[in-house]
Amino acid sequence: MGSGGSSHLEDKHVLIIGAGYGGVQLALTLMKKKANFTIVDQKECLHHNVAAVRAIIQPGFAKKTVIPYEPTFGSHFRRGKVTKIDVETKKVTLEDGTELTYDILVVASGSFGPMKEIEGSCEEIIAKYSKVVEQVKESRDVVVVGGGPVGVEVAAEVATIYPDKKVTVIHGGKQLINPEATNKFVEKVTTLLKDMHVEVLIDDIVENLDELPDQVRGSYEVKTQKGKTVHADIVLKCTGLKPNSSSYSNGLSSHMTEHGFLKVNEYLEVEGLKEVFAFGDCCNSKEPKLAYVAKLQADLVAKNLANLINKQPLDPWKSDAVKIFMGLSMGSRHGVLALKNGYILPEFIIVNVKSKDMMTGSYFKDMHQQIPV
Secondary structure (H helix, E strand, C coil): CCCCCCCCHHHCEEEEECCCHHHHHHHHHHHHCCCEEEEEECCCEEECHHHHHHHCCCCCCHHHHEEECHHHHHHHEEECCEEEEECCCCEEEECCCCEEECCEEEECCCEECCCCCCCCCHHHHHHHHHHHHHHHHCCCEEEEECCCHHHHHHHHHHHHHCCCCEEEEECCCCCCCCCCCCHHHHHHHHHHHHHCCEEEECCCCECCHHHCCCCCCCCEEEEECCCCEEEECEEEECCCCEECCCCCHHHHHHHECCCCCECECCCCEECCCCCEEECHHHECCCCCCCHHHHHHHHHHHHHHHHHHHCCCCCCCCCHHHCCEEEEEECCCCCEEEEECCCCECCHHHHHHHHHCCCCHHHHHHHCCCCCCC
16 A cells, blocks of 8 residues: 655646546645645636536526635646647647646546536626526426436426426436436435426437427427427436546547546556546546545545655555445435445435535535635
8 A cells, every 4th residue: 555645745746637526626635735736727617517406497506606716726726728738748738829747647627418518707607507597497398308317406406496397307218317226216316306296207218309409498399209299498408428538639549448538547547658647537437427436536646646756556446435326416405315335324414415505515615715695
């Protein structure tokens, strides 16, 4: 096992690409250790997308989902879009042509998916959310496409804030959430949705999905492969997850899987490269792509950076470090939290930890900032 010591971290420049949940967790740790590092992101603030499911529904909530980087990281933060990585010269090129040098590179660029594609300044992100809030507010029939974790949470938010709206979830899978979810977990989620009068269509695919605009009020007929037609005033698409590979495809393409994830070894190093790590949603580790997992992996990478600099053996990533299967908020008053062994914890735990405020308070606290009122 490596020592995890923090000495000499100031002697090597660590460059972190991506300031999502994992990148921020790593940067906060490095700040505490007075390390020499730079964190790069094209946004000016942390987009707390876990809370996006409420930000697009509840008026005024969006301002609690953006946390500026600069007040927390100061000169350690660099805003810019990475367009090229050169591992031979240890240089990273930004879209404006600026070159950043590094001694050790960490890629934590995250992923694109439902509620994750909003870019821009803090004000622009808030404005985009506010626009969707109005679209939802003015709609009577809401169709959520995708019954994974995000889709379920979105449907529950709509039903909680607007109990008079008709909410329908259409999911292509054999069961809600994902194939790994236990029957007990799915039954609990299904019961909560039923109690909220949410209609759920399982094992059916929307065949005209490409013709339906996302998050735009109108009048639509949602058609499924099994011949059903559901009227919608607004369609909320909650499907798909893909790695944000734009920052590393130019330079690390030979180290990517066919789906765009970076290949990593047991120490979360990019396979075939030295002094290059990758973790979180952008790497091909088998764990679920969750903020919780990214933060656990960030802690390991922090230890291994110190181990590498101090010439100590690296610590391996252990999947048993992940104790939680999933924690879903189901509106502000309900939720379902299960451990990996299938045990479902008492509901008040997930309600207090997540559902009440979507963890906005804890993230502002971690970033040493005051949450907007």
